Amino acid sequence: xxxxxxxxxxxxxxxxALDSGATVKVSQHLDKCAQCSKEFNDLSMLRRKLxxxxxVQAPDYLGKLIEHKLDEMQHDSWRKNLQSELxxxxxxxxxxxxxxYFTKALGTVMTSLFFVLxxxxxxxxxxxxxxxxxxxxxxxxSKKASLGDLATAKMPQRRIRSDAAMNSLCLxxxxxxxxxxxxxxxxxxxxxxxxxxxxxxxxxxxPPRDQNMLSKVIEMISSARCRPASxxxxxxxxxxxxxxxxxxxxx
Amino acid sequence: MLRRDAAIKTVMYTNELAxxxxxxxxxxxxxxxxxxxxxxxxxxxxxxxxxxxxYGLVVHILGDREEALDVxxxxxxxxxxxxxxxxxxxxxxxxxYCIAANRAANRFRWWNRIRRRGxxxxxxxxxxxxxxxxxxxxRSDIQSPEExxxxxxxxxxxxxxxxxxxxxxRIAVIMRDIEELxxxxxxxxxxxxxxxxxxxxxxxxxxxxxxxxxx
Numbered sequence: 001x002x003x004x005x006x007x008x009x010x011x012x013x014x015x016x017a018l019d020s021g022a023t024v025k026v027s028q029h030l031d032k033c034a035q036c037s038k039e040f041n042d043l044s045m046l047r048r049k050l051x052x053x054x055x056v057q058a059p060d061y062l063g064k065l066i067e068h069k070l071d072e073m074q075h076d077s078w079r080k081n082l083q084s085e086l087x088x089x090x091x092x093x094x095x096x097x098x099x100x101y102f103t104k105a106l107g108t109v110m111t112s113l114f115f116v117l118x119x120x121x122x123x124x125x126x127x128x129x130x131x132x133x134x135x136x137x138x139x140x141x142s143k144k145a146s147l148g149d150l151a152t153a154k155m156p157q158r159r160i161r162s163d164a165a166m167n168s169l170c171l172x173x174x175x176x177x178x179x180x181x182x183x184x185x186x187x188x189x190x191x192x193x194x195x196x197x198x199x200x201x202x203x204x205x206x207p208p209r210d211q212n213m214l215s216k217v218i219e220m221i222s223s224a225r226c227r228p229a230s231x232x233x234x235x236x237x238x239x240x241x242x243x244x245x246x247x248x249x250x251x
Numbered sequence: 252m253l254r255r256d257a258a259i260k261t262v263m264y265t266n267e268l269a270x271x272x273x274x275x276x277x278x279x280x281x282x283x284x285x286x287x288x289x290x291x292x293x294x295x296x297x298x299x300x301x302x303x304x305x306y307g308l309v310v311h312i313l314g315d316r317e318e319a320l321d322v323x324x325x326x327x328x329x330x331x332x333x334x335x336x337x338x339x340x341x342x343x344x345x346x347x348y349c350i351a352a353n354r355a356a357n358r359f360r361w362w363n364r365i366r367r368r369g370x371x372x373x374x375x376x377x378x379x380x381x382x383x384x385x386x387x388x389x390r391s392d393i394q395s396p397e398e399x400x401x402x403x404x405x406x407x408x409x410x411x412x413x414x415x416x417x418x419x420x421r422i423a424v425i426m427r428d429i430e431e432l433x434x435x436x437x438x439x440x441x442x443x444x445x446x447x448x449x450x451x452x453x454x455x456x457x458x459x460x461x462x463x464x465x466x
Contacts, residue, residue, distance in 0.1 A: 047456075050409060053410070062320060066328065
């Protein structure tokens with residue numbers, strides 16, 4: 001046996017982990033070769049030094065410390081159990097290829113579904129939305145429209161799904177078509193929205209000076225469909241009061 | 252005459268085979284019994300049996316008593332939580348060694364991460380304070396104070412050299428030379444092949460030997 005073959009197996013020879021044939025050959029070589037024999041002695045000495053580190057004793061209070069921690073664990077055991085269960089499940093998912101890909105695919109599908117639902121919800125229904133109790137909102141828009149705030153007036157346009165719907169753009173058009181004589185004209189219209197969303201004019205409070213404006217507004221409201229108010233999940237009739245103002249702005 | 256000899260040899264060979272089979276069966280049977288008895292151990296019994304073993308392994312891997320105490324607690328808490336899931340695929344001893352070695356290696360890596368953030372590493376911390384060794388926990392039969400001091404210095408030196416080894420080689424060398432595990436047990440504990448264990452031990456020892464020579 002050559003030195004280059006003996007040196008790499010000296011560690012195994014020291015541990016008596018070589019088979020009998022190899023052990024005999026290495027042993028015979030060590031008897032003859034001083035260099036390899038020295039290497040082997042160095043290795044033996046190193047092991048003796050390492051062996052001197054044996055016999056480390058754990059401190060007596062290690063048991064007490066663990067006992068204390070176990071007590072703590074048992075106090076909030078459900079939390080720890082849950083955490084441990086989640087950790088184990090997550091670890092199982094991560095380490096099982098099939099489960100990992102299935103979870104990823106499921107996550108992707110669920111996320112897509114979520115966004116699809118969100119986008120469907122974001123599109124308004126075909127009728128005009130008039131939230132009960134917040135009827136002043138449309139009137140505010142009309143004011144802005146009358147003031148010539150085109151950006152505000154055009155903004156809801158993309159949400160219009162029905163020609164009959166009352167919206168800020170309609171109000172803007174009405175305001176624009178009315179003669180300039182009806183300066184600072186204000187009037188109130190009381191309407192009733194039935195459960196089907198049909199709006200009927202019930203009363204006109206403080207009629208405006210410009211009758212043209214009133215007739216246009218009544219025509220528009222009559223053709224509009226509103227979202228009915230709901231009570232315990234069922235559509236009910238409700239009254240809505242609109243305030244219309246014609247404000248003229250002088251440059 | 253020749254035929255008779257051949258017949259005798261065949262009978263002897265058959266007997267030898269039967270004996271080997273019996274031995275194998277006995278070995279397998281005793282291993283299964285051992286696993287069964289280990290699975291029936293209570294946590295207190297496990298702790299009594301393996302506490303010094305776990306602490307010893309961890310303290311040599313980390314080289315710090317306080318850290319080792321902390322990791323040993325973690326190891327036994329893991330054992331407590333998971334002892335119901337221990338299926339006896341490996342021996343209890345190698346299962347616990349596996350947990351202890353992994354936790355200690357993780358703790359060491361954690362120290363290194365802290366170092367990267369600009370704080371001190373466990374290695375540096377230990378090398379700067381050479382006398383904070385585990386000597387007080389080591390049993391010694393030597394009575395003379397001079398001899399005890401020399402031995403302590405020698406142990407400190409070996410500990411430092413062990414800490415300079417790459418983690419996997421360090422664990423393999425500690426398991427073999429200090430904890431006296433067989434190659435098979437080390438392979439089971441480290442979840443690697445027998446060949447890998449042999450090469451890690453050989454390379455670790457070679458590196459230590461060179462360090463000793465270089466002094």
